Amino acid sequence: MKYLPLCLLLFTSNSFALNPPDLEIGEEINETCAGCHGEFAEGGKDGEYPRLAGLPASYIENQLRLFRDRKRPNIPMLEYLDKGQLPEQEIVDVSAYMQSIQLIKKLPPLVEGDDFDAYERMMLTKRFLNIARIEGDIKKGQKLYKRECRTCHGREAEGNQDKGIPMLAGQYTKYLKKQVKLFIAKKRIHDTDAPDEELLADFSTTELDNIFAYLSVIDDE
Numbered sequence: 648m649k650y651l652p653l654c655l656l657l658f659t660s661n662s663f664a665l666n667p668p669d670l671e672i673g674e675e676i677n678e679t680c681a682g683c684h685g686e687f688a689e690g691g692k693d694g695e696y697p698r699l700a701g702l703p704a705s706y707i708e709n710q711l712r713l714f715r716d717r718k719r720p721n722i723p724m725l726e727y728l729d730k731g732q733l734p735e736q737e738i739v740d741v742s743a744y745m746q747s748i749q750l751i752k753k754l755p756p757l758v759e760g761d762d763f764d765a766y767e768r769m770m771l772t773k774r775f776l777n778i779a780r781i782e783g784d785i786k787k788g789q790k791l792y793k794r795e796c797r798t799c800h801g802r803e804a805e806g807n808q809d810k811g812i813p814m815l816a817g818q819y820t821k822y823l824k825k826q827v828k829l830f831i832a833k834k835r836i837h838d839t840d841a842p843d844e845e846l847l848a849d850f851s852t853t854e855l856d857n858i859f860a861y862l863s864v865i866d867d868e
């Protein structure tokens with residue numbers, strides 16, 4: 648009987664294989680997140696809360712673990728992650744659900760004489776996110792982006808689902824700028840394969856602004 652407590656411990660530990668993601672449970676968990684990130688994970692307050700919809704599930708999972716383990720700063724979210732409040736299985740479920748949410752970059756134009764369904768329009772508007780164009784040299788930004796960022800973040804800055812790399816197009820500029828500051832200050836690690844070498848540290852403010860300007864117009868096309 649001496650070994651019973653150990654057996655119980657092993658039985659209840661997280662080291663057991665997780666189930667495949669359950670999108671319905673993920674949707675329920677999302678209700679907690681929606682208070683800040685929005686009903687469709689579209690983000691809010693001009694990027695104080697980032698967009699999560701469409702991010703790679705593996706990326707979302709990793710960030711939740713980094714926040715929980717205090718390896719990436721995020722004070723507002725700690726009260727939702729501390730004390731095992733979001734177990735591994737729920738991390739997997741909610742991340743898969745968020746990856747599956749599709750936002751729209753353009754609202755269909757209202758045509759006079761067409762049937763107008765106010766409810767349908769309202770639902771579309773909630774899923775609408777288009778990043779406002781910011782000042783900067785878009786051409787120069789595009790050139791820099793292609794040379795320095797594209798290999799990882801993708802042709803259209805759409806990220807990489809398989810590698811768990813986040814999109815940069817369609818994400819709030821204010822949020823992206825804040826992350827770049829965190830990377831440069833080494834409060835967040837950009838490339839875990841080369842944690843000591845910050846990719847963005849050598850860019851001037853103008854160069855970064857040009858890249859952000861380019862990123863801000865990709866979703867207009």
Ligand code: HEC
Nearest residue numbers: 679680682683695696697707710711721723724741813825
């Ligand atoms: C109290 C507000 C709040 C709630 C509730 C909240 N978040 Fe967040 N979340 C934030 C803030 C603020 C940030 C941005 C942190 C930063 O600026 O670095 C963030 C960032 C994130 C990121 C990083 C996104 C990226 O692009 O790197 C993920 C992933 C995330 N939240 C997932 C969740 C999930 C899943 C839930 C629900 C279980 C949730 N959040 C609930 C405030 C909140």
Ligand code: HEC
Nearest residue numbers: 709795796798799800812813823826827836837838846858
């Ligand atoms: C070697 C691959 C690589 C290159 C090159 C790269 N990135 Fe990244 N980037 C990543 C990875 C991986 C992440 C996610 C880090 C994590 O998991 O926390 C990331 C995250 C980011 C984020 C945070 C996004 C978010 O949702 O929180 C920003 C902003 C960013 N990169 C900007 C850039 C810019 C601008 C360039 C080009 C100047 C660039 N990156 C080049 C791999 C790269």
